Amino acid sequence: MKAFTLDHARSAEEALASLGQGHTAIAGGTNLVDLMKLQVALPDRLVSLRRTGLDAIVPEGDGLRIGALVTNADCAADMRVRQDWPLLSQAILAGASPQLRNRATTGGNLCQRTRCGYFYDTTQACNKREAGTGCAAREGFNRIHAVLGTSDACIATYPGDMAVALLALDAVVLTEGPFGPRQIPLAMFHREPGDDPTRDNVLHPGEMITAVKLPAPTGGRQVYRKVRDRASYAFALVSVAVDLSMEDGRIARCALAFGSLGTVPWRDPKVEAVLTGEAPSPALFAEAADVLLRDARGFGANDFKIPLAARALAATLAQATKG
């Protein structure tokens, strides 16, 4: 780990001031410290957000405001979340391990970096880690990589679970920064790689997540399905978040988001349009999958994600529309 200085911000304002001076924020540290030990992340100055007071979960209108420093564990265990936004609780609980969830925070989890083995390995070419060095994954071992939203520069996935649920739930990311406060819909928070894979999200330098806001509960049936290589403690190969409501045997409303399928948490209104107003059936689910995966492209080792996504979608819709 490169040597660094560590400051402790005693308020959000102090944190912002430090960030404005080029410090790197550390909350739980479960991703950052991991990357620092490997010298994938090389910050000179850290500022701890531990005491900024951003760790409350508070109702706001009919919705819920979750502070950036709320741990994943606390968020998933919060009874309001469990009852009214169960998709979020399910998704968080599917991620990482209890130990990691006790430290990982709402803000940090949204900013977590990819798990691409070439990103993680400083002996390998990686445009995300170091612009312009190339992408070793395209022709390499890309089993866990994206089939949607890729570019010539990068095919890495955003690996988290919580953000997928937040995307389906129409969450909004609240930030403070040098240009003032922003409210960023989750659908616009993460960036596809395009020409500049080094930036995973739209945060400006010096900008900090202060909270995530959930809108009013939908009251729908919510299912998070995470498909992975072992039964726990592993990242998703593909995950599906579904929130839908039935009426008279038809899907009245639905929101779907997908994890580890695209370079960012993936939501496609065209897929939802296929399903809305229709009676559930295997044929309908297949049609939705076709629309979802129309532009999907595999790179060899991850070709299977395409049929897997279709199957996982069918399984999750079948579960959510049952009875």
Added chain:
Amino acid sequence: MHLPLSDMYNKPDERNLLDHMHQGVIGKPLDRPEGPLKVSGSATYSAEWRIDGCVDGVLVLASIAQGKATAVHQDEVLARDGVLAVIVDPAMPRRSAQGMATKAPKQDVANVEYFGQPVALVVAERFEQARDAALALRVDYADAADPVPLDPHAPGVKVEPAPDSKPTEGGDLNQAMRDAAHTLDVEYETPGHASAAMEPHATIAQWQGDSLILHASYQMLAYNVKEIADCLGLSTDKVRIIAPYVGGGFGSKLGITHEAVSAALAARELGRPVRVVMTRQHVFQTVMRRSETLQRVRLAADAAGRLIGLGHEALVSNLPGEQFAEPVTQATEFLYGGENRLLKVEVARICRLTAGSVRAPGEAVGMQVLEAAMDELAEKIGIDPVELRKRNLPAKVPVKGTPYSSRMLVEALEQGAQAFGWAARKNRPCQTREGDWWVGMGMASAARVNMMVPAKARVTLKADGTALVETDQTDIGTGTYAILGQIAGEMLGLPIDRVTVKLGDTALPPGAGSGGSFGAISTGSAAMHACEAIREKLARKLDCKAEDLAIQDGVARSPEGHGRPLTDLLAGEDLAETGSVKPGKTAKDFSQASYGAFFAEVAVHAFTGEVRVRRMTGAFGFGRVLNAKTARSQCLGGMVWGIGSALTEELVFDTRDGHLVNHDLAEYHVPVHADVPAIEVILLEERDAAASPLQAKGVGELGICGAAGAIANAVYNACGVRVRSFPLTLDKIIADLPDPFASAA
């Protein structure tokens, strides 16, 4: 004093001494005596010894696959805070020593032979300084002029017969395959595996004058002393290794490796103790891998399912010049019949991390494939898989004609099937659907060679009526502390709390080491011999023959019946004896193996192809059970390895530059709690005098040997997809799954 038997085990010891003692501790499921230390964090592992003045070293790994490290820019990092030395020494090994090597592996790290090979060690006052500097150290490389291929399947790769072994041939397999009523000719592949012991390799090296003391985590200390002495040009009496607790080995700690040698060199150069702990990434990249295998199995059977031909051929890989080749066909030699046979292993020479022993070398991957092939044959013929095994157990080893010393395979098959409820199995796939899951059952035989290795142990019956067992034998989780205490307690008639076992120090008599499932029976036999010698002396004090001496709870009785407390008999004097065993003719006169049977029930997700093991039963016969609790745990552990081998574990090497892509525990998937269901273990008692005077055989690896085959067979039974490439990840399954919206086929 002259022992009644030579220490070479030339004839089976039919006396079966342990069954004629009176203490009643042998075989019992006693708690491990070191348990309280382990559960309270008080057991000291190698990195944890507090040694004054100790500093930390971190290895530097090569970032090319092969060539030369032409320059190491030491000055740049020596200028950093706290950095004390950069060790680049021709004595540093390029490769790990193989198990029981007794000499140095290839040295001189200026020559780079595989991506990730250590090339230097950076030492600093504090760990963070060393780690930082190690990552910053600039090394210049020149690529090899004549590179060795990185891919075992590359065109033009050099393939040789496995060294130190010859193919087994008998009759005419090709003819049998033409003539037989039923034949099978299939290819399977298994990937590379890592031992992935929970404790990373760690050594603290200190010099006292010209003597070297290592606190190091290794499995076979007497051999490791020779290996590091040879690396450093020392005589073996100048090296001592201390390892009372080893946090798992599974083969990766059989032979000395990089951190120990570089720590010793650094400590010598700096004149102070140096600790080198491998990072987890280092362990994956530098120590050892189990080779991937490509296996062809040919089975030729008559109309009744009796094998008349058996072919098992394997292609494995290793670095040029390595003698080790994964002995894939080891159990196939003796397990089933079929006089027309060809068993063969070939090695592709490639540029990749050293291949060596990972738990159950040979059988782990050979049995899993053979048992899958047998399952395919059973289906072809239309007979029950258990029945097929029972029909194919020869009276003597095919071709060689050696008799079996013991074999409880039939009992394991029958009792295991009964306990598991095998009769409920549907004999066609896709018959059982529970919600979104296809459910199926599969089975496999278990077999693992048994061997004895030279070992010594000293037992002291102290004047105070307690006993001490001492040997450099390690306990790597194997239960050695428990078992040696129970052997001594039984032989000397002492309650277990009066027996102390001291292990893992080469100042003590050299045990067998932990490997090949031979530790307990070899070192245990040596301890038993030592106890026999003590009993002889006690018998003389009571004027009777040793076989008539009965000791229980510290009181000795001769046939006359007067009980004398041992403390009386000893009259203030300790009695110490060193027992010794060596393998002898029994190893050649008999085919010795431990046997068993696995039964697995799995669920395959109808949509996603995820596989979950719902329950498993294993029944095992391995001679006398020395401790039912630790033996059961060994079997459980082995079956967990089987789950990993079947479903999740795979080393992925990028064949463009040879680097290991998944070099940590996040992406090399060993089973987690949620992967492991209720597992039932049935221990079958038997006595095998040819295997050891303890009448015991090895059990440490048996639980792996075939388990993954049972799981693969269960997957097929569940969903009708036969995957011939391990691990059975879902991407290999979903292509051929039936329509998820269908119920039973």
Added chain:
Amino acid sequence: MATTLLTAQVNGTPQALPQDPRRTLLDWLRDDLGLTGTKKGCDHGQCGACTVLVEGRRINSCLSLAALHEGDAIETIEGIGTPDALAPLQRAFVAHDGFQCGYCTPGQICSAKALMAELAEGWPSAASVDVSARPMPTPDELRERMSGNLCRCGAYSNIIAALEEVIAAENPV
């Protein structure tokens, strides 16, 4: 600031936090405080051997910087019990053979202790069919909740058996 000693409580005793902010909680416990019961298995939060309790919550000490724990109450395996005074969880692990090599064991036990507290607080898990319901300590629930602790020796089913026994003893029907 320079002369103020920042401390955390470790097993009830205040200890001065290290000067080098790079020092992880794990290395501080093991090397600076000599509390080697907590183990380093991977140093990257991938195995759970380094699990300790911070304010009663289990975390991977390898991924936390010691300097971030000022004022925290930290409990390690040494605080849970000693060889002469083992806690019920530790005794159960011995009786059920919930370990072999012993290296993952302190992490498993710390994790198990925290797991029991989480269950008592009604926290759901990925194994819970209904996240809003009070979870029950079924084998599937226990396995999922312990999945952050690897055991290469494969003592998993014995660990679960030990945990079930202790939970049942604390919650007699």
